[in-house]
Amino acid sequence: MQVGGQHYRTIWFDEDEWGVVNIIDQRKLPFCFEIEKLRTLEQAAVAIKDMHVRGAGCVGATAGYGMFLAAKEALTAEDFELALRLSAQQLMATRPTAVNLQWAVERQLSAVLAQSSSAARISCARQTAQDIADEDVEACTQIGQHGLELIRQAAAKKIEGEAVNILTHCNAGWLAFVDHGSATAPIYAAQAAGIAVHVWVDETRPRNQGARLTAWELEQAGVPYTLIVDNVGGHLMQHGQVDMVITGTDRTTYTGDVANKIGTYLKALAAFDNAVPFYVALPSSTFDWELADGVNGIPIEERGGDEVTKMEGRLDGQDEIREFWLVGEKTPAANYAFDVTPARLVSRLITERGICAASAAGVAALFPERKTGG
Amino acid sequence: MQVGGQHYRTIWFDEDEWGVVNIIDQRKLPFCFEIEKLRTLEQAAVAIKDMHVRGAGCVGATAGYGMFLAAKEALTAEDFELALRLSAQQLMATRPTAVNLQWAVERQLSAVLAQSSSAARISCARQTAQDIADEDVEACTQIGQHGLELIRQAAAKKIEGEAVNILTHCNAGWLAFVDHGSATAPIYAAQAAGIAVHVWVDETRPRNQGARLTAWELEQAGVPYTLIVDNVGGHLMQHGQVDMVITGTDRTTYTGDVANKIGTYLKALAAFDNAVPFYVALPSSTFDWELADGVNGIPIEERGGDEVTKMEGRLDGQDEIREFWLVGEKTPAANYAFDVTPARLVSRLITERGICAASAAGVAALFPERKTGG
Numbered sequence: 001m002q003v004g005g006q007h008y009r010t011i012w013f014d015e016d017e018w019g020v021v022n023i024i025d026q027r028k029l030p031f032c033f034e035i036e037k038l039r040t041l042e043q044a045a046v047a048i049k050d051m052h053v054r055g056a057g058c059v060g061a062t063a064g065y066g067m068f069l070a071a072k073e074a075l076t077a078e079d080f081e082l083a084l085r086l087s088a089q090q091l092m093a094t095r096p097t098a099v100n101l102q103w104a105v106e107r108q109l110s111a112v113l114a115q116s117s118s119a120a121r122i123s124c125a126r127q128t129a130q131d132i133a134d135e136d137v138e139a140c141t142q143i144g145q146h147g148l149e150l151i152r153q154a155a156a157k158k159i160e161g162e163a164v165n166i167l168t169h170c171n172a173g174w175l176a177f178v179d180h181g182s183a184t185a186p187i188y189a190a191q192a193a194g195i196a197v198h199v200w201v202d203e204t205r206p207r208n209q210g211a212r213l214t215a216w217e218l219e220q221a222g223v224p225y226t227l228i229v230d231n232v233g234g235h236l237m238q239h240g241q242v243d244m245v246i247t248g249t250d251r252t253t254y255t256g257d258v259a260n261k262i263g264t265y266l267k268a269l270a271a272f273d274n275a276v277p278f279y280v281a282l283p284s285s286t287f288d289w290e291l292a293d294g295v296n297g298i299p300i301e302e303r304g305g306d307e308v309t310k311m312e313g314r315l316d317g318q319d320e321i322r323e324f325w326l327v328g329e330k331t332p333a334a335n336y337a338f339d340v341t342p343a344r345l346v347s348r349l350i351t352e353r354g355i356c357a358a359s360a361a362g363v364a365a366l367f368p369e370r371k372t373g374g
Numbered sequence: 375m376q377v378g379g380q381h382y383r384t385i386w387f388d389e390d391e392w393g394v395v396n397i398i399d400q401r402k403l404p405f406c407f408e409i410e411k412l413r414t415l416e417q418a419a420v421a422i423k424d425m426h427v428r429g430a431g432c433v434g435a436t437a438g439y440g441m442f443l444a445a446k447e448a449l450t451a452e453d454f455e456l457a458l459r460l461s462a463q464q465l466m467a468t469r470p471t472a473v474n475l476q477w478a479v480e481r482q483l484s485a486v487l488a489q490s491s492s493a494a495r496i497s498c499a500r501q502t503a504q505d506i507a508d509e510d511v512e513a514c515t516q517i518g519q520h521g522l523e524l525i526r527q528a529a530a531k532k533i534e535g536e537a538v539n540i541l542t543h544c545n546a547g548w549l550a551f552v553d554h555g556s557a558t559a560p561i562y563a564a565q566a567a568g569i570a571v572h573v574w575v576d577e578t579r580p581r582n583q584g585a586r587l588t589a590w591e592l593e594q595a596g597v598p599y600t601l602i603v604d605n606v607g608g609h610l611m612q613h614g615q616v617d618m619v620i621t622g623t624d625r626t627t628y629t630g631d632v633a634n635k636i637g638t639y640l641k642a643l644a645a646f647d648n649a650v651p652f653y654v655a656l657p658s659s660t661f662d663w664e665l666a667d668g669v670n671g672i673p674i675e676e677r678g679g680d681e682v683t684k685m686e687g688r689l690d691g692q693d694e695i696r697e698f699w700l701v702g703e704k705t706p707a708a709n710y711a712f713d714v715t716p717a718r719l720v721s722r723l724i725t726e727r728g729i730c731a732a733s734a735a736g737v738a739a740l741f742p743e744r745k746t747g748g
Contacts, residue, residue: 030702200708203682203700205579205603211701219702227682227707229579230604231637235713238639238669263605265612269643295612308577308603311687313698324687324698326577327585328404328593333601339609 001174001188003033003220009178010058011065011133013126019072021065021129025052026175030216031314031321041070041087048101049094054209055176056250056286057136060100063091064132067108071125075118084112099251100285104132133178139283140180142352147186147246147281148193150348150355154243154277155195163198163224164190165243167233170204170261171213172248172281182248182281184217186350191223199225200236204261206307206335230263234270244277246350252280252287254372256343256358257294262336268345280341280358281350287363289372294340305333375548375562377407377594383552384432385439385507387500393446395439395503399426400549404590405688405695415444415461422475423468428583429550430624430660431510434474437465438506441482445499449492458486470675473625474659478506507552513657514554516726521560521620521655522567524722524729528617529569537572537598538564539617541607544578544635545587546622546655556622556655558591560724565597573599574610578635580681580709604637608644618651620724626654626661628746630717630732631668636710642719654715654732655724661737663746668714679707 001008014020014037021038027050028034036052038044044066047053053062070087077083088105095101111128115121154164172183180188190197199218204210211227218225228236236242245267251259258264258280271278291297309327314320346358356362364372375382388394388411395412401424402408410426412418418440421427427436444461451457462479469475485502489495528538546557554562564571573592578584585601592599602610610616619641625633632638632654645652665671683701688694720732730736738746 030705203579205577205605208700211705215701215705219705225706227679227701227705229636229682229709231579231635231640231713232708232710234639234643235636235674235710238713261605262603262609265608266605266640266644269608269647270640273643300609305601308601311685311700313685313687313700315696315698322689322698324685324689324696326582326685326687327589327601331585331589331593331601332599334606335603336606336609339605339612 001179001217001221009133009137010053010175011061011178013130021069023047023053023062024175026054026213027052028321030212031319038065038069041066041073041090044069045090045094048091055171056100057140057177057182057283058175059095060104060285061133061136061178063101063104064108064129066091067105067112068125068129071112071121075122080121081113084109099288103285107132136178136283137180139352140177140182140185143182143281143283143350144180144185144189146355147279147350148189150244150277150279150350151186151190151195151197152193161196163196165198165200165241167200167202167236167242167245167267168214169202169210169247169264169267171209173214173217175213175217176248182283183246184214185281186246187223188221191221197223199223200233200242201225201227202233202263202267203227203229204263205230208311209261233267237270237274237276242276244279245271246279246281249280249282249286250338251298252282252349253291253294253297254287254289254363254370255292255294255360256346256349256363257298258341258346258358259294259298259338260341262339265339265341268341272345277347278345279348279350280346284351284353284367287367289370292373295342298340300339301337303335303337305335308333308335375553375591375595383507383511384427384549385435385552387504395443397421397427397436398549400428400587401426402695404586405693412439412443415440415447415464418443419464419468422465429545430474430622431514431551431556431657432549433469434478434659435507435510435552437475437478438482438503440465441479441486442499442503445486445495449496454495455487458483470673473662477659481506510552510657511554513659513726514551514556514559517556517655517657517724518554518559518563520729521653521724522563524618524651524653524724525560525564525569525571526567535570537570539572539574539615541574541576541610541616541619541641542588543576543584543621543638543641545583545591547588547591549587549591550622556657557620558588559655560620561597562595565595571597573597574607574616575599575601576607576637576641577601577603578637579604583635607641611644611648611650616650618653619645620653620655623654623656623660624712625672626656626723627665627668627671628661628663628737628744629666629668629734630720630723630737631672632715632720632732633668633672633712634715636713639713639715642715646719651721652719653722653724654720657726658741661741663744666747669716672714674713675711677709677711679709682707682709
């Protein structure tokens with residue numbers, strides 16, 4: 001994607017310094033675009049744990065690159081395999097819920113441990129990190145192309161020159177992947193195809209990923225958008241101002257139940273009530289092939305109440321990002337990070353293989369090779 | 375209600391200085407409890423427009439007191455009636471959605487203009503302002519008693535000692551009225567009756583009236599509560615953690631469509647989807663007896679985008695309330711202040727006369743003397 005007219009991924013090998021990995025420090029957006037250099041496994045682990053990077057695809061890719069850094073360090077260890085396995089454990093402990101993280105680490109482990117020479121190990125780790133990132137980009141590209149057709153159909157119903165209005169929640173943009181994003185990929189594809197789009201960006205309390213990341217992404221890409229608080233979407237849908245909703249997902253059951261950022265369920269209810277299509281975009285790595293009942297089966301992370309009672313911002317005329325109390329310091333707060341939207345409220349899933357109904361039959365038709373059920 | 379153990383209303387005549395009106399400057403809560411003195415119509419209009427006071431009942435009462443200040447000023451005008459009518463227009467232009475504002479101003483106009491002497495005019499304006507406030511208190515007291523029965527029924531289904539969980543959105547507390555509140559009146563009545571209650575307080579972006587006002591009110595009253603972001607309610611209802619929703623309303627059609635703070639509609643959808651009762655508490659002054667179609671007929675105020683892009687808070691260890699940017703300064707933002715919940719999603723209306731279905735028939739049964747329809 002473009003930042004200030006230059007192409008970036010969220011993570012990449014440094015061109016000048018061999019073995020160094022670059023990431024965008026997403027904690028500082030939108031106030032400051034800062035590239036961080038990862039030189040050690042420890043730095044990669046901290047980047048994931050402390051959310052310098054976040055989002056399923058981006059976390060997976062960072063784990064892939066992190067395993068390259070781990071392999072580099074393990075070359076000087078007495079026992080290469082032991083050292084690499086310990087590093088793998090360290091990475092996997094950073095964010096225990098992200099399925100892509102575990103998948104990327106395990107893929108690196110089995111690829112690298114199959115090599116015997118130092119040169120082969122390091123070259124394999126480097127190539128696998130690159131492959132994981134490239135495949136993420138390819139999956140998102142495909143999601144974009146499939147989703148584009150849905151936007152094209154919506155555009156065909158519009159008056160000439162009128163934009164297709166798309167609402168999105170949280171950030172399932174390129175910052176959450178390596179490039180393009182999942183929910184945003186069809187939007188970027190539509191823009192490239194010359195279709196007029198306008199995006200309603202949900203603020204996404206409590207961490208404001210919509211306001212801070214999605215808005216910034218769309219701004220950089222030149223896609224027209226409007227920031228709204230999370231309360232607004234229903235009103236817009238009642239008044240015909242939303243043509244479709246597209247969100248990402250952190251985990252989707254093979255039956256089509258969608259876990260995503262808290263508040264997604266409310267938007268799905270409003271979309272259903274107003275006959276607005278509700279699409280969920282995901283690479284197939286986000287499917288949970290074991291779980292049938294998302295509402296009762298997917299564990300929902302509870303985070304600290306201080307994310308609700310405090311917020312980050314910038315004082316007028318100052319560059320520094322400060323933390324503010326929104327309420328009295330002793331205010332009790334609960335902070336559920338995700339919710340689950342039942343499949344009955346999801347119009348379609350947009351995957352890298354195509355579009356399907358949010359149902360066991362729909363998903364199975366696109367992914368017939370997958371064994372499902374617990 | 376009690377603040378620091380002392381009884382307060384939200385608005386009252388100063389005891390020491392004749393003709394001066396006191397309000398609580400709600401913009402400073404919860405950080406600072408500050409009383410403001412209104413001496414002129416202009417100050418009353420600013421207090422409403424800039425939301426030193428807010429909430430249907432409190433805005434109505436302030437308009438009532440404001441008309442007293444206007445009458446005082448008009449006594450020295452060449453044409454008393456013209457001056458008073460101009461002041462009435464100024465007050466009515468401050469906020470477009472709340473019906474109480476218009477109602478209070480018109481009640482004062484017709485009462486005061488029926489008098490002929492200066493002494494009678496000013497005494498009538500003073501008495502009418504006091505009456506409007508007293509009637510508001512009485513209506514909220516009655517709402518509390520009727521709503522108490524609904525909480526009592528919910529409590530009867532609970533295990534001994536388990537609290538009734540009530541979710542509320544925005545602030546329809548005593549700060550939004552003159553005392554007791556509408557949505558909170560049954561909660562305070564339940565507390566007084568010894569029924570265990572716990573309140574889920576929606577933050578209520580963008581102005582955070584839930585976080586800043588409702589949480590503060592409940593804290594002062596000693597009612598257990600937990601602050602949540604607006605995205606959370608649906609998840610809680612899916613998991614049986616909400617026994618009922620009670621909100622207020624800024625305008626309700628005689629057919630039962632409910633205009634209330636933006637985001638109310640989303641909570642009503644979630645309540646309906648999970649068979650959680652959704653109650654709306656209102657004094658009958660909030661009914662719109664003309665309008666049948668709330669979704670298409672009630673004008674929705676659009677406020678400045680800076681309420682979305684900026685927020686007020688307090689830096690750690692500092693008392694001063696500061697404004698900070700949540701996003702880049704040029705971020706385009708839309709800010710719809712209210713939405714309309716269709717009557718089909720509203721379980722019951724709680725009024726000062728009793729509880730009724732949210733339908734033309736239900737409302738008419740409680741208020742048979744009212745002529746309805748446009």
